[in-house]
Amino acid sequence: MTEVSSVDLNSKIPNNVGLSDDPKLRRALEKWLPEYLEWWNDMGPSDFYDKPVFLRTAVSVTSDGWAHYDYVKLPEYRWGIFLAPPKGPLTIKCGDDAGKPAWTEIPGEHRNALRRIIVTQADTEPASVEQQRMLGHMAPSLYDLRNLFQVNVEEGRHLWAMVYLLHKYFGRDGRDEAEELLQRRSGDPDKPRILGAFNQPCDHWLSFYAFTMFTDRDGKYQLAALSESGFAPLALSTQFMLTEEAHHLFVGETGLDRIIRRSAELEREDPNGDVRAQGGIDFDLIQRTINYWYSYSLDLFGGEISNNASDFFASGLKGRYREDKFEDHKAIAGTYRLPVVENGRLVEKDVPLRHAMNEVLRDAYVADCERALRKWNRTLEQMGSSTRLYLPSRRFHRHQGIYAGHYFDPQGNLITEEEFERNRHKWLLTPADNDYLLSIMKPVYEPGKFANWIAPPKRGIEGKPIDFEYVKMHD
Template sequence: MPEKIDYHAKIPNNVNLADDRRLQRALEGWQPKFLNWWGEMGPTLETQGVYLRTAVSVGREGWAHFDHVNVPDYRWGIFLAERDPDRRIAFGEHQGEPVWQQVPGEYRADLQRLIVIQGDTEPASVEQQKLLGLTAPSLYDLRNLFQVNVEEGRHLWAMVYLLHAYFGKEGREEAEALLFRNSGSPDTPRILGAFNEETADWLAFYMFTYFTDRDGKYQLGTLKESSFDPLSRTCEFMLKEEAHHMFVGTTGVDRVVTRSAELIREHDTYDIAAHGGIPLDIIQKYINFHYTVSLDLFGSETSTNAANYYTAGLKGRWQETRRKDDHKLTDSSVFLDRPNGDGTWGKEEVQALLALNLDLRSEYIADCQNGLNRWNKILEDNGIDFRFRLPHVGFNRSVGLTAGYHVAPDGSLIDEATWEANRKNWLPTSADLAFVRSLMHPVYERGKIAGWVAPPTNGINGKPFDYEYVYLP
């Protein structure tokens, strides 16, 4: 497996694609369909060059090259991290055996399903963000949007390669279906609910890249532990690119909060809407929505599917090899909170093997709190006593133990009438969404930025904020 990427090939790759003519032809047949999809469902705004990061190597150092690229000419390809010839299975019933270079027949359907679900999320977010370039608050932000988009496109390529290379006719059909489904389509929607939601404004984009891409980080982290080595190495490289998407979200919300804090101090009022800022309570509502929709992506708290995937060695835990247990989990248990019919919460002991979704979700929640701490520190430094909070894990859920319940952000179990009466205080209303969208006017002038968001602390790759990150017609 070469570390360097061959950009002279029709499909850039480091998987020796030229050595497998049948696979190469199949992927070259899929390539124009991908480009058609990008043309129809990718970014609406036309550009003449975007300062993009392109992977040139999969090694730990010096893997990226920066330059202006005409986006339709971006060289999408197939990149896997280097193979560790000594890698062994770290968990489950095959623990200690060499990892698999081919798909074991008995796990074929389950592995294909995992790859399809992951693959389906990648083009979905591009579709959700299709129109955002038309209202970009700065050239810096516009560049970051395009960077996220082209990398999501490449992550789709990563999963399509695995489907074509290892799953035969069924895999090729699933690769076609990844372009057939579309985010929000009433007839052929994306598989997971969060990827059918609209991303209609830049605050939603920052929240999506903070909360929903962070779910992607944890899902990829579990697949990186897979005993199927090509999947593991694919996800390991994808995680390098995913880090930038979360950076866009973290710093994006940082900058919105910073600007709102400036306006609160300047005008001595929390009611900054009239001054072109996003009020803190609306930011909190966006947090509540995007966080809880992302929690649904982890599935039910208990799952026999997750247990079976783990036992089989298909999907591990976050940082599996750092865990200090037996990596089989047949004799350990955990407690989970369960709503009772009388409006109280109870504890239930369940086998740890059945609670793997809960385990991963707990890691995610702790990570999400780091962002809240950052944003609250900005408020504290500005002498503002408002604090953002993550709502209770049962709030606004469509999946899991509380899907049939009404739970307030503080964790109180409430009746439907109380929920409906307070919903407008907890989740973005149509008026909130309309207000935020009213602020979304494009700013394409170098060094300028919209009035509702602060400029970044640093530019990209050592460039200043006023660098011409995007060439526009």
């Protein structure tokens, strides 16, 4: 594994960060690359490593370079390192130093905070690959299989992007952290991934779509907030990652939309309107899945009232979603009103705006999710179904922040633990749900064919038809 020479490395790693001229960085990556490949072999979708997959590879940051399509075998995928080209002089976007020139090197005083931000973001990337590694065996179509792998390799590339920052800017600590990123394992009780949602099992495709819809969407908002960072390499790196993240969200949002569409069809076809009788996924189960993944994903934004969030904003390390749309980039004076539990009741409370920065970001996320819900409900309407799906309250089923440790129903009313537990099976995914989903999710590997429980997409990838052989299962 260690025979990778530096010359090889340059051709293997498409980049626009001057890798060939940076011996220190090259040395670090040379050591890390074999370990990464070992991880990819152990924890990636390795059962499919001999199959050519029609994948997008970023080979440069120009408009034709970042979306280069071809058949690739997964072990041969070229993970690149790219920074978005800066648009004009970079400045610190928020906090006390807003407007001053951005840092091109790590400011010592913010080093630890930045490392923590980067490591936390980086840790999510390999985690999702681990969570999804067995899904290929029950893919509803080659189209979906290809999308799964596209998501997987790009999560891998995002890990590269973050490891690049750790290697380039954080010295020995950064190298140690980069190694640990390959040692933690999703769901491992001894070496869990840092954040809760990334340790939840993603056993089937309903969860996969919900994960890419809700959990990856958290990733989008985190990356967007980091793309406002005063630390220029982080801002530029995450800007480029956002372009790829958009595809993951597309997979999730349209995947769920296709399931909803199909379920509505099956509801119409069944004499009793019983979706399950037709081998489909009933709406209650879809709603429970939404409740489950949406609530875990809300946790990822962190505490509603957070010193860290305040510090990160104040020191210009992490901004808001589209910081340039705000007028006041210091946000020192304002307050944010939110309901908190006090003496067993919900009361409105004003907190300093900076402390509510996680909540401000969560607001943007919630609005985006609501938009997707409206879209799905339009699908239901078009299909003639009377069912409407909804997002549960952001207080429901939380494990982080001020609502953790309290119990709420999906409408956000404070209830007792006993009441919550009594209704848990109605509100959240149950083991029986998983059993049922696994029973209907048999792989469909024939081009143009789709599993019974999901509708085909409206169009294929990169102008290819839907029955295109996106993954060559039989070479």
